[in-house]
Amino acid sequence: MSDKKNPFPMPSEIPALEGAENWGDMYPYFTRVQPEDDERFWFYNSMHFPEPMAAFDMITAEAAYHAMGAYVARVFAFPTAMGIDYRCINGRIYITANTVNDPAEIEKRLAIFQERAGHYYENWNDIYDSWEKRMGQLIREMNAIEIPQLPDIEDEAVVKNSTGIAQNHYVREAFNSVMEKYSIMWQHHFEMLMLGYGAYVVFFQFCKQAFPEITDQTVARMVAGIDVLMFRPDDELKKLARLAVELGISDVFSTGGDPEVILTAVKAQGDAGTKWLDALAEARDPWFNISIGDGFYHFERSWNDDLSVPLSALPHYIELIKQGDSLERPTEALKAERERIISEYRDLLGSEEEKHAFDQMLAVSHLVFPYVEDHKFYCEHWLTTSFFNKVRDFGRLLTRHGMLEDAEDIFQLTHAEINMTLGNLMNSWAAGSKPVNTGYWPPIIAERRRMLEVMKQWQAPPAIGPMPENIEDPALQMLWGITTETLHSWAAPDVENENELKGYAASPGVVEGVARVLRGINDFGDIKEGDILVCPITHPSWSPLFSKIKAAVSDIGGTMSHMAIVAREYGMPAVVGTGQATKRIQSGQRLRVDGDRGVVTILE
Amino acid sequence: MTTANTQSPVLWFKDITLEDRPVVGGKGGSLGELCRAEIPVPYGFVITTSGFTAYLDELDNQHGIRARISALDPENVPVLNQVCEEIRELVATATPPQYLLDAILAAGRELGTETPVAVRSSATSEDSEEASFAGLQDTYLWQKGPDQLLEAVRKCWASLYNPESVAYRLRLKLPEDQLAMAVVVQTMVNSRCSGVMFTRSPTTGDKSVITIEGSWGLGSSIVSGEVTPDKFVVNKITSDINARDIAEKHIAHLPDDNGGIIEQEVSADQQKVSCLSDAEIKSLAATARQVEKHYGVPQDIEWAIDQDDRIMLLQSRPETVWAARDKAPVAKPTDKAFGHIFNVLGGKK
Numbered sequence: 020m021s022d023k024k025n026p027f028p029m030p031s032e033i034p035a036l037e038g039a040e041n042w043g044d045m046y047p048y049f050t051r052v053q054p055e056d057d058e059r060f061w062f063y064n065s066m067h068f069p070e071p072m073a074a075f076d077m078i079t080a081e082a083a084y085h086a087m088g089a090y091v092a093r094v095f096a097f098p099t100a101m102g103i104d105y106r107c108i109n110g111r112i113y114i115t116a117n118t119v120n121d122p123a124e125i126e127k128r129l130a131i132f133q134e135r136a137g138h139y140y141e142n143w144n145d146i147y148d149s150w151e152k153r154m155g156q157l158i159r160e161m162n163a164i165e166i167p168q169l170p171d172i173e174d175e176a177v178v179k180n181s182t183g184i185a186q187n188h189y190v191r192e193a194f195n196s197v198m199e200k201y202s203i204m205w206q207h208h209f210e211m212l213m214l215g216y217g218a219y220v221v222f223f224q225f226c227k228q229a230f231p232e233i234t235d236q237t238v239a240r241m242v243a244g245i246d247v248l249m250f251r252p253d254d255e256l257k258k259l260a261r262l263a264v265e266l267g268i269s270d271v272f273s274t275g276g277d278p279e280v281i282l283t284a285v286k287a288q289g290d291a292g293t294k295w296l297d298a299l300a301e302a303r304d305p306w307f308n309i310s311i312g313d314g315f316y317h318f319e320r321s322w323n324d325d326l327s328v329p330l331s332a333l334p335h336y337i338e339l340i341k342q343g344d345s346l347e348r349p350t351e352a353l354k355a356e357r358e359r360i361i362s363e364y365r366d367l368l369g370s371e372e373e374k375h376a377f378d379q380m381l382a383v384s385h386l387v388f389p390y391v392e393d394h395k396f397y398c399e400h401w402l403t404t405s406f407f408n409k410v411r412d413f414g415r416l417l418t419r420h421g422m423l424e425d426a427e428d429i430f431q432l433t434h435a436e437i438n439m440t441l442g443n444l445m446n447s448w449a450a451g452s453k454p455v456n457t458g459y460w461p462p463i464i465a466e467r468r469r470m471l472e473v474m475k476q477w478q479a480p481p482a483i484g485p486m487p488e489n490i491e492d493p494a495l496q497m498l499w500g501i502t503t504e505t506l507h508s509w510a511a512p513d514v515e516n517e518n519e520l521k522g523y524a525a526s527p528g529v530v531e532g533v534a535r536v537l538r539g540i541n542d543f544g545d546i547k548e549g550d551i552l553v554c555p556i557t558h559p560s561w562s563p564l565f566s567k568i569k570a571a572v573s574d575i576g577g578t579m580s581h582m583a584i585v586a587r588e589y590g591m592p593a594v595v596g597t598g599q600a601t602k603r604i605q606s607g608q609r610l611r612v613d614g615d616r617g618v619v620t621i622l623e
Numbered sequence: 624m625t626t627a628n629t630q631s632p633v634l635w636f637k638d639i640t641l642e643d644r645p646v647v648g649g650k651g652g653s654l655g656e657l658c659r660a661e662i663p664v665p666y667g668f669v670i671t672t673s674g675f676t677a678y679l680d681e682l683d684n685q686h687g688i689r690a691r692i693s694a695l696d697p698e699n700v701p702v703l704n705q706v707c708e709e710i711r712e713l714v715a716t717a718t719p720p721q722y723l724l725d726a727i728l729a730a731g732r733e734l735g736t737e738t739p740v741a742v743r744s745s746a747t748s749e750d751s752e753e754a755s756f757a758g759l760q761d762t763y764l765w766q767k768g769p770d771q772l773l774e775a776v777r778k779c780w781a782s783l784y785n786p787e788s789v790a791y792r793l794r795l796k797l798p799e800d801q802l803a804m805a806v807v808v809q810t811m812v813n814s815r816c817s818g819v820m821f822t823r824s825p826t827t828g829d830k831s832v833i834t835i836e837g838s839w840g841l842g843s844s845i846v847s848g849e850v851t852p853d854k855f856v857v858n859k860i861t862s863d864i865n866a867r868d869i870a871e872k873h874i875a876h877l878p879d880d881n882g883g884i885i886e887q888e889v890s891a892d893q894q895k896v897s898c899l900s901d902a903e904i905k906s907l908a909a910t911a912r913q914v915e916k917h918y919g920v921p922q923d924i925e926w927a928i929d930q931d932d933r934i935m936l937l938q939s940r941p942e943t944v945w946a947a948r949d950k951a952p953v954a955k956p957t958d959k960a961f962g963h964i965f966n967v968l969g970g971k972k
Contacts, residue, residue: 099970125970133965140961214964221967228953231827234865237858363860367830373952379960494968527863529901615864 026510027482030056033108039473041466042109045074047081047433050107061106061113062482062501062509065598067315069556069575071110071474074467075410075430075437078201079315079403080105080112086205091213091498092117095139096131100494110474113483116498139214140383147211147390154207154397161200161405164193166412169448187445190416194441197409198434201402208398213497215387220497222380229368229377236525236583241361242384243584245353248393252309252322253562255302256329257346260336262298266291269341272333278326305401311539311560314399317411317430321404322560331543332563339566346566353588400559413437420444421457423464431464481509481598516620520604522572522597524617525583530570530592531622536606537564551612553604557582557595565589570612572600572619586614594619632674633726636667646671648745648805653939660917662910663935665927667740667809668730672747675780675804678719686713689799692784697793700786707786714781715774724773730808731772739765739811739878741937742775744782744804764843765811765878772808779806812935813878816898817842817927818852820907821942822859822915828945830921832865833857833908837898839889840875842925842937849886850874853898857908864904869897899928906934914939921946 030052035042043051068080088102101117119125139146167189177185219242226238263269268288272281285292303323311328312319322329339346361381368374407430414429422440423429429437440460447454489503496502535550537543543564546552552568554561556575562585565571571586571593586593592614600619604610609622639647639655647655651669658664683689688710695703718724734740742763761782763775782788783804792802818837823830836845836852844850850873856866871894879885899907907926914936915922921942927935957963 097968099968119970122970129965129969132968136964137959137961140964141959217964217968218961221963224967225954225963230829230831232824232829232832232856232865234858234863237861237863240861360860364831369950370952372955375956376952376954376963379956380954380963383960383964492970494970497968524865527861527865613867616867 025485027060027484027486028480030061030106030108030113030483033480033483036109036473036477039109039470042470042474043107045431045433045467045470046072046077046107047435050077050105052106052108056106057484059104059115060482060484060487061115063479064105064112064114065479065481066575067313068112070316071471071477072107072112073317073430073471074433076316077107078198078434080107082202082205083208084114085202086209087213087498089206090209095135095214096128097213097217097494098125098129098132099492100498103498108483109477109479110471111477111479115484116495118492118495136214136217139211140218140386143211143386143390150207150211150390150394151397154204154402157200157203157207158397158402158405161197161402161409164196164200164409165189166193166409166416169444185449187448190445191438191441194413194438197406197413201406204398204402204406208394211387211390212394215391216497217494218380218383218387219391220493222384224493225377225380226364229373230364234524236527236587237360239583240357240587241364241381242388243357244385244388244392245348245350245357247389248396249309249559250348250562251396252306252329252560254348255306256332256563257336259295259298259302260333260346261340262295263333264337264340266295268292268295269337272330272337278330281330282326308401308404309396309560310400310404310558312558313556314395314403317407317427319404319558320407321400324404324408328543328560329563335567336563348588395559410437413441417441417444420447420454422454422460424461428460428464431467432460482506486510518621520572520594520597520600520619520621522594522600522617522619523583524614525595526571526586526591526593527614528570528590528592529611529613529615531609531611532569534572534604534606534608534610535568536601536604538601545606551610553600553606553610555601557585565591570610570614571595572597572604572610572612574598574600574602631726632671632677632723633730634669634671635730636664636669639669645747646673646805648672648747648807649940650743650745650938651805651807652745654807654809656917657914657936657939660914662914662917663933665741665810665812665935665937667734667807669745670727670776670806670808672803672805674719674723674727675806677723678717678780679714679802681720682713682717686710688713692789692793692799695789695793697790703790704786707784707789711781711784714784715777717777719773727773727776728769731769734808734810736768739767739813740772741807741809741811742766742772742779743807743809744779745807747803747805764841765883776806776808780804809937811878812927812929812937814841814927814935815930815932816840817925817937818845818898820911820924820926821921822911822924823921823942823945824856825944828948828950831859833859833911835899835904835907835911835926837926838870838872838875839893839898840877840887841884842876842927843884844874844876844886849876855899855904857904859908859912862905862908864901867897869895871895872898903928903932903934910934910936 031054084103084105091097092101099119101119103114103116105112105114119128167186169186173185222242223238226233263272268291271284271288285295307322307329309322310319336346365374365377368377410429411426414423414426417423417429417440418426443454490496490506532549532551534553535546536553538555546564546567548567549569551570551572552564553572557573565585570591571582573582573595575596583593583595592612594612594614594617597619604621611620611622634647636655636658639651640659641652641656643655644652647669654664691706695706697703744761761779763778766772766775783802816837816839820833820835822833824832824834835855838845838850838852845852851870853870854868855864857864872889873894874886875889876884877887911924914924922939923942924939925937927937929935954963
């Protein structure tokens with residue numbers, strides 16, 4: 020039992036949910052809680068996995084933690100840290116970090132770490148250049164993977180070129196190749212990321228010691244770059260809005276609605292329409308390969324997949340342009356302001372020695388920043404949305420052969436189950452018979468969908484297992500993304516006014532206004548000028564909304580999240596990581612958002 | 624170097640700089656300096672040490688005050704107490720030399736006979752102000768008209784003859800003929816709210832924040848600890864308000880029509896309301912920064928906002944608590960910039 024000494028439940032004590040008792044059947048056996056897991060502390064990674072995982076989506080946790088652990092534990096040999104263990108409970112991902120405690124072992128690892136990490140830091144920009152090329156190549160390879168169409172009679176070329184390989188072989192090879200490239204993406208993702216975080220952690224720690232009351236958002240402002248890729252999709256959209264006004268075709272967009280209808284109407288505008296569509300085509304590749312999510316769920320599509328997302332933002336941008344707003348980010352002013360903040364903090368330091376150390380740490384943070392921020396576009400957005408689309412293609416293939424009822428059903432199967440099922444198809448094509456037992460998956464898939472709905476309602480405890488006394492080791496904080504303070508606030512949640520929600524103060528200021536709860540992009544149309552946005556998690560693709568709202572509140576997120584950065588640039592208050600804003604707040608309620616303290620108050 | 628006429632018994636704030644502290648005391652010097660830096664302070668004047676010396680010289684001629692004090696045994700408390708009381712009575716009630724009396728009353732008239740003033744002692748010894756002049760922090764608020772003014776000034780002078788102060792001087796063998804103090808006379812602000820602020824965190828020593836405390840009415844309720852003030856923390860550099868703690872402010876100190884201060888209960892609907900708007904918090908912080916920049920060291924400031932929402936500073940002095948602590952540098956440079964990462968992630972405690 021949990022008690023005062025240990026405020027969190029034990030992993031083994033967490034019961035299955037009524038109506039979802041068999042949830043475990045849809046995930047790999049090694050993700051289940053083991054009796055000895057009660058000896059370790061775990062916490063719910065709600066930042067990356069805010070919802071229960073569909074069976075296939077478990078690969079996002081699996082591949083990510085494979086790569087993260089590999090680079091921390093085995094490649095760079097971080098002195099005090101090994102990798103992450105993860106478990107699935109009622110569809111949610113709990114994680115724990117393994118540590119190295121033996122001083123001799125730490126010493127040994129430190130020597131390796133200094134040599135290897137030093138190599139990366141010393142050659143950071145060159146390696147990042149090569150990284151971008153490798154990622155670009157990987158994305159091209161992913162997109163080039165062809166899904167075999169299994170013709171009645173094999174193409175003549177197989178014979179004439181004596182390839183010696185028939186199409187059914189390629190079914191599995193192509194699927195394996197899709198999975199392989201996804202795995203490589205995560206390997207590349209963590210190749211540089213933990214070293215980048217290491218630089219941040221060091222600078223954050225320095226600032227907190229030198230300026231004990233400095234807020235995370237202020238440190239973030241000193242570190243954050245201005246020209247980051249994640250702003251590009253929104254910038255492109257603004258450009259398209261300007262072009263529509265210049266070409267005199269802006270009225271076409273005012274109706275909103277179905278992208279097909281809008282694009283047809285644009286086409287009908289003659290030369291101007293063609294010009295605009297060309298510009299759109301250019302912007303789409305690659306900038307609309309941005310996910311509406313963070314890249315961990317199959318249902319988070321890209322702007323390219325669903326043009327209604329970017330197109331729905333156009334009318335408001337067009338309106339602002341007509342009112343004389345250039346919509347351009349004042350990048351020079353933002354840069355100058357960042358430099359001012361840095362130099363004034365620097366001036367407050369006690370000695371020249373300290374100032375020099377500050378300069379060094381900040382320089383390393385600035386060195387790593389472009390990678391830390393921009394990798395997301397390549398990894399979680401571009402490659403990941405392509406990846407899910409490739410898997411979707413296999414869903415179509417299996418649907419065409421009667422093995423699934425709908426292409427989307429494929430995400431209710433694990434990658435191993437898909438692989439197995441492809442064997443059924445491969446043989447049926449070769450044998451000339453129907454796939455065996457096509458009725459096998461549909462009831463299982465229906466049951467899994469039902470269980471996911473049940474599990475969505477679960478209030479997952481933020482942490483489980485014995486509470487550690489502290490997590491002062493910066494490497495551990497870096498791996499977990501939580502601090503000792505986070506831990507204590509989970510252990511003893513403030514008994515607060517029931518009209519108050521606490522989160523992270525992401526962007527300063529206090530405003531009052533009307534709440535608009537948006538759960539997904541389909542609700543974008545509901546937002547009105549001057550509303551306060553309340554949402555589960557804000558993604559970069561939501562940026563267009565920020566020109567309309569006057570404050571933002573989210574269930575999930577931290578002070579370095581994209582939303583926090585955008586809110587600060589727009590100069591609007593934001594509170595992120597409240598945990599339950601979308602559950603407790605209803606559209607139409609009046610709120611006070613205090614972005615200085617990280618408090619949201621429901622006024623009526 | 625002195626920029627003002629040291630002989631004049633009365634100096635206006637506008638004519639005073641920090642350099643004049645030997646004759647106008649710490650408070651007087653600070654107010655003059657703020658005034659010249661164009662920071663809004665309630666206007667007023669200082670009765671310089673020469674005024675006190677002239678007053679005491681005359682009393683000394685008649686009553687031998689200095690000799691009587693010098694002859695006391697600091698360990699003989701009953702005698703000390705009795706002599707001090709007699710002398711205090713004398714100092715608090717005697718008539719000053721005519722030229723001095725005229726100068727004080729003329730300055731008082733210039734501020735306005737109906738204008739309430741604060742009369743405060745302003746010590747000249749900077750280093751050991753607290754210890755050597757225990758009991759000298761006398762302040763008389765809301766004094767109105769020539770009689771109250773004169774009485775308050777003499778009480779300030781008389782406070783030098785508190786037994787604690789006298790005993791201290793005797794133990795340290797400080798010569799009585801060099802004893803001097805200045806008195807600050809300053810227009811009262813009928814403050815809507817007032818408080819203190821520090822350009823360095825009093826709790827953590829952080830130099831990047833300004834801590835503001837404030838409550839309804841006069842600042843005496845905060846200084847005396849009778850009210851838990853609202854507390855705000857402002858980032859000096861970004862002007863972000865990092866923290867707002869709104870306290871329940873049960874009482875307020877308000878001016879009494881007959882002079883002095885009365886304590887009044889704050890109405891229930893005002894108790895939990897922030898005494899400052901965001902704009903005021905930011906203006907106060909900006910003013911604090913201006914003062915800090917002027918002096919070049921963190922400041923401890925008393926402020927007020929009057930009924931017309933004007934910000935005034937009543938006092939500013941260097942912060943002393945954190946300044947006295949020598950802090951080791953948080954980090955030293957490393958050979959290569961990324962060496963810091965090895966230091967932090969290296970597992971060395």
